[in-house]
Amino acid sequence: MGFFSRHRSAENAKERLQLVLIHDRTDLSPGQLEALKDDLLKAISGYIDIDPQAVQIRLERDGRSQRLVADIPLRSVSRRRAG
Amino acid sequence: MTAQIITVTSGKGGVGKTTAVANLATALAADGRKVVCIDGDIGLRNLDVVMGLENRIVYDIVDVIEGRCKLRQAMIRDKHYPELYLIPAAQTRDKNAVSASDMKRICNEIKPDADFILIDSPAGIERGFRNAIAPADRVLVITNPEVSAVRDADRVVGILEAEEKGNPSLILNRLNPALVRNNDMLSAEDVLDLLGIHLIGIVPEDEAVIIGSNRGAPVVTDARSRAGQAFRNIAKRLQGEEVPFMDLYSQGGFWGALQKWTRRK
Ligand SMILES: Nc1ncnc2c1ncn2[C@@H]1O[C@H](COP(=O)(O)OP(=O)(O)O)[C@@H](O)[C@H]1O
Numbered sequence A: 001m002g003f004f005s006r007h008r009s010a011e012n013a014k015e016r017l018q019l020v021l022i023h024d025r026t027d028l029s030p031g032q033l034e035a036l037k038d039d040l041l042k043a044i045s046g047y048i049d050i051d052p053q054a055v056q057i058r059l060e061r062d063g064r065s066q067r068l069v070a071d072i073p074l075r076s077v078s079r080r081r082a083g
Numbered sequence B: 001m002t003a004q005i006i007t008v009t010s011g012k013g014g015v016g017k018t019t020a021v022a023n024l025a026t027a028l029a030a031d032g033r034k035v036v037c038i039d040g041d042i043g044l045r046n047l048d049v050v051m052g053l054e055n056r057i058v059y060d061i062v063d064v065i066e067g068r069c070k071l072r073q074a075m076i077r078d079k080h081y082p083e084l085y086l087i088p089a090a091q092t093r094d095k096n097a098v099s100a101s102d103m104k105r106i107c108n109e110i111k112p113d114a115d116f117i118l119i120d121s122p123a124g125i126e127r128g129f130r131n132a133i134a135p136a137d138r139v140l141v142i143t144n145p146e147v148s149a150v151r152d153a154d155r156v157v158g159i160l161e162a163e164e165k166g167n168p169s170l171i172l173n174r175l176n177p178a179l180v181r182n183n184d185m186l187s188a189e190d191v192l193d194l195l196g197i198h199l200i201g202i203v204p205e206d207e208a209v210i211i212g213s214n215r216g217a218p219v220v221t222d223a224r225s226r227a228g229q230a231f232r233n234i235a236k237r238l239q240g241e242e243v244p245f246m247d248l249y250s251q252g253g254f255w256g257a258l259q260k261w262t263r264r265k
């Protein structure tokens, strides 16, 4: 452990708490969240063409409420034809 | 008169529930309010020693519930404030001796004759905690600026939300300003941002708290203690007064004096 890592542990505490609280509040473990993401991707790809690498799905905190935020860039039809 | 019923709870043990109840009750009594404290920690009675009343106990809350005495007989009068009372927890009986409706009934009986009823909750989120919050008009969640204490406080706030117990207020206890300055302790802002509830007070870490509890004299009776001042401020806020938050970060000693002096116009 380096010199600096012994300090500023408050940031560490806050980051860890942010994650722990989100999972506690939603009763969703990190593993379940990953499974949810996979299922969502599968469901969406059945209708539209998406790039799984570009998709971002995460839990966000807003005061005392949580939201599941998904940012899913869609490939446009014209691009697909051109490509 | 109709008393406001306030429960202090935390999830985690040892964060300062009993200390807060003893101090808030004493500060309210010092402000001329009629206050009854109830120790809800059945089997782990402690509010009596923190208030210095352990030698006066004859009956306890289970004696009231099981009809061995009248409510009045179990109300121990404080040594200094004639309108401050304690109803002690039972020390030997099993926890199931008290139910939520017993707590409500006792509070209803006291309500017309008091300004405040303060309930000290046990740690945890089981029966004793449920009993303690059942009669509450208002809940104060107390925590320390540490990961496990904040996590447990969040669980409790979640349960209070689910039970529709109104919006709880937060007491952040044992804040160490020097550690916060060095970024080695969560700040009040951090904890508030994480928990997302209303803040009613920040109590600094203060050895006067321990000295007070050794003597059975809550720290609010020590005019010079910072923690005592913080608890007195919270008591004022409970009475509806607006009191500015203390500046916990101003440094004492020579440099502090110098800084204050140079800041003066
Ligand atoms: N602000 C404070 N500064 C220093 N010590 C404190 C402070 N608040 C509480 N303590 C100490 O912490 C310990 C636990 O407090 P207590 O009120 O018994 O917690 P709880 O009732 O939540 O279990 C006690 O020894 C008490 O004196």
Ligand SMILES: [Mg+2]
Pocket (backbone or CB within 6 Å): B017, B018, B019, B041, B046, B121
């Ligand atoms: Mg206690």
